[in-house]
Amino acid sequence: MILASIFQSGVSIEFYIVLATMLFCIGAVGVLIRRNAIILLMCIELMLNAVNLLLVAFSTYFGKAEADAQIFVFFIMVVAAAEATVGLSILVMAYRKLRTTDIGLFNNLKG
């Protein structure tokens, strides 16, 4: 049992699996319940970080001498930085046009 082994052996890989899954689900719930587009981007960053945490955990527990997974996490951070920049500038542009960041009001593409 995955939950029982957390309490038995302390820091095991299962602990980090559960932690990363919880972080990912919190990010997903945040995307669903918030309507401010900037908070939505932040929740996506939270989900990305949950995946990073899981990658580092698996690299620590199962990686041999090579640290390829941690290089992968580094590149995820690079892409996330680029994504946040472009996403925020799109939001600034949308705010100038509509004077709001409420995603319920971004309905210009509805036709």
Add this chain to the structure above:
Amino acid sequence: MSLELIATILGGLTIGSALMVVISKHPVRSVLYLVLTFFMISANYVLMNAQFLAIVNIIVYAGAIMVLFLFVLMLLNLSKENEPKTSLFVKLAAVVTGGLLFVVLIAAFKDGVIVAQTAGIDGNDQGLVQNLGQLLFSKYVVPFEVSSVLFIASMVGAILLAKREKQTID
């Protein structure tokens, strides 16, 4: 204090600050809790002996990306008053959906067979700066250079998108 206790406390703090990101009504407070979450995740990296990633996480995420978010939030002058509200039904449905997602993911991971645990939490040095730097500049030097092209593209794109359109004089 034992390692297990430290890890449990850190995990609890990580989950708690992540929850506060979603719960707190004020957007600026939400950003600050996200910074706290990133610091907690960095502490988790330190605990797993991934020191390079811990520092990069603080510099890139907590230092650069979150400051960018904070700047944009303050630029757009959003506050608690004009924060869009979600109906209670949608909130309830979202929480149920998230809980179901968690249960399904855990149920999928539960039956996973751990084949061979090669390294423990202590006694591996793969996350140190020397090891990762050598790997980054030998095996992964091409993706590293390509990422600089990505950054140039995103910089140009951000400036192009956020630039105010020139007012036409007629």
